[in-house]
Structures are given as C-alpha cells and as structure tokens.
Amino acid sequence: MIENDEDRHFMKVAIDEARRAYEEDEVPIGAVVVSKGRIIGRGHNLTEKLNDVTAHAEMQAITAAANYLGGKYLDDCTLYVTVEPCIMCAGAIGWSQLKRIVYGAPDTKRGFTTFTSRTPFHPKSVVVSGVMEEECAEIMRSFFSRKRK
C-alpha cells in the first residue's frame, strides 16, 4: 500500500462525507473525486433518502465530477472512497476510466474483489487500499452496532 499525505488529506474529506451520511441515518460511506489537487466531485450514500439503490457515494461523486468537467471521462482523476466499492460502483469507475482508486476499509461481503474474476477498471488504473482503514471501518462498525440496538 502506497499511502501519502495527499491521500490521507483527501481520505479525511471522504470520511467527512461518510459522517454526513451517518448523521442522516444512511450507511456511512463517503467519496470524493480529485483532479490536479482539487476536489471536483463529492458525495455520500443517499440510498434511503432518495429511495434509490444506485445513490451510492461513488456514483454521486463520479456524476458530480463529470458534470463539473463537462465530459464523462475522469482519466486524470483520483477517486477516494471510505469503503471498498461494490461491483455497481466498480463498474461505474471502469466506465469513467478513473486513473486512480484509493479506498479505506475492505468490504468482505459486497466489495468488488469478492465478485470479479478480472479487473473492472481501466487497464491503466491504479488501486490503493487501506488508506485510513481503521477510521473508515470504525464509522461503519459504529453505525451497524447502533442499528442492532
């Protein structure tokens, strides 16, 4: 895992997004898309509020970034997301040609690595996992432990 200060900086912003989801009683996952050191898209899970299974954090951050750029390819961008993307989001990441994907905690039940037998991303994309993993995982644990009470 190649973790650097910039990755930690942007992952903290993704964690802030996850906290917003938590406060809205949504599964607490957050994401940001960064181009040339600037955040051009951000989002958090809103599946409950929007009654829409496709309203994952990554989908919203990707759509927002493409909207900002006025083009659908994010091939000079990095996506930061607090939890390993599911295959829906992994598919969207692949279509968008995102250059770099950085995630925090693994998702051993629904993460893309549990489904895919070949990479769903662009062949040149780089994947970094485990950035601020403990912080990202703790928000999820706290949320589901509260739900079970």
Added chain:
Amino acid sequence: MIENDEDRHFMKVAIDEARRAYEEDEVPIGAVVVSKGRIIGRGHNLTEKLNDVTAHAEMQAITAAANYLGGKYLDDCTLYVTVEPCIMCAGAIGWSQLKRIVYGAPDTKRGFTTFTSRTPFHPKSVVVSGVMEEECAEIMRSFFSRKRK
C-alpha cells in the same frame, strides 16, 4: 431459455427504447421494469447526452421504477433489457433485488457474465437470456457499423 409471449411483448418495448437511443446517437440499449403486468419504469442509454457514464438504460429504468413505487426494492418486478447488463448495472440489479432479469443479446466484452465469479443478483432472482436476441443484436450491429463508416 424460457421465452413466452409476455416476455416478447415487453422486450419489444425495450427495443423501442433502444431505437430511441439509436436515433439520439447513443449506444442503442433499452430497458423496462414491469410489475404485475404493468410497465413502471423505462429508459434508454443516455451517457453521451448526460455526459454521465452511469446513465445506462437499466439504471434509469430501475431508478424510475423505484421512484414510481416509492420504495427502492423491486422484488416483485421483472427487468427487460435488450443487451446483457454490464457489471455496474448487474450490481444495481442486485441491490434492487429484482425478481427476474430478462435480456436479449449477450455482450461478450463487457457483459456481467464475463466479470463475475458469483451471481451479483439476489439469490432468488431468475435470469432469462436470448429473448428476441437477433433483433436486439441487430440494432447494436447497425449502430456500430454506421459509426465505423
């Protein structure tokens, strides 16, 4: 493959959606969601017009159906789509718990069956492929052959 008159009827509507995409110079794929014999969501590929890689036919039909029902689970619904879903759409289909997935032509490059090592759908979901396959494939062939000219 279990093909019946109802499947052919609704696949024809999905093909009409694909033709709309074709006319708008979008990759010609169409989808409808049916509940108790009624269409409650429909869509066609709009990735170019919306500058959004997530704007696939299935995503729009699923979102429209959930919006119509006021709930995000489509567990008594059937999705008809002219071409085998990609993994992004397969993931969305799984999250939505769609009961039945009927598609026309295979997608040997980007179809979910080329990626997934286990089913991305709800364990109880039924998948039917090859309904009006030739008609669905012909629209795609015609589109890409025109593009190459």
